[in-house]
Amino acid sequence: MKLQVWLAAGAALIACAGPVAGRTRSDTAKPAAAAEKGPADAEAAAMEAYMKLNAPGEPHRMLAGLAGEWALEVKSWTAPGAPPSVSQATCVNKLVMGGRFVQEDVTGTMMDTPFAGMSLTGYDNIKKKYVGIWVDSMTTGIFRSEGDYDASTKAMTFTGTSFDPMAGKDVQVRTVTRFESPGRHVFEWYAPGPDGKEMKSMEITYTRQK
Helix, strand or coil: CCCHHHHHHHHHHHHHHCEEEEEEHHHHHHHHHHHHHHHHHHHHHHHHHHHCCCCCCCCHHHHHCCCCCCCCCCECCCCCCCCEEEEEEEEEEEECCCCCEEEEEEEECCCCCHHHHHHHEECCCCCCEEEEEEEECCCCCCCEEEEEEECCCCCEEEEEEEEEEECCEEEEEEEEEEEEEECCCEEEEEEEECCCCCEEEEEEEECHHH
16 A cells, blocks of 8 residues: 555656656656556456455355254264263354355263354365364364365365373374265264374264254
8 A cells, every 4th residue: 555655646746747858748647647557456456366266166155054053962982992972962053254164153061061162164265175173162272174075975084283181292183074964964083092093082973953
C-alpha cells in the first residue's frame, strides 16, 4: 500500500508539471496514468488468483459428508493382546469457514471422567494434503496431522506427532479412517506400544444418528 501511495503522488506531480524536457502534457500524463493503474490491476489480479487457489473443491465436498450427529463407540488398548476398555460418546460435526473445514465436537467420558474434544479437518489446496488439528479437555497441547485419501480403499491416513506420557516424549502416530458407508466410519489410532512397535491403541466407530 505504501508503494501505491508514492506512485500515485508521483503521477500527480508529473501530470501537473506540464512540458518537461521537451515532452507535452499528454506525453507525461500517459505514463502517469499507467503508473497509477498498474499496481492496482496487479493487486486485483493477485487477489483473484489467491481466492481461486483457496476455493473449496472436490476434497472439501467429500468432507461435507461427515456433517451431522454421530454416536461413538470408543475402544482403547494399553498393551498388545490386552482386552480393550469400551466407552460411549457422541459428536456433532458441522461445516465452517465456507465449507473449507469440518468442525467436530465430541462429548463423552474417559477414565470415568467427563471428556470433551474438538477437531478441525480440511484440505489444504496449496499442500495438496488433508490437514487436521485436535484439542481436548485432558491435554494442553494441539495435535496436528496431515495425510491423504485413498479412493481404492476408501480410507484416509494421517500422520503426526503426539506426546506419550508413558514414554515421556513425543512419538510418531498414524491414524486411519475407514469409510464403510455414508452412515458409518471407523477411526483407528496407531502409536508405539510398550515394546516400541506400532500398535493400535484406539478405535472409534461412528454411527450416524442424524
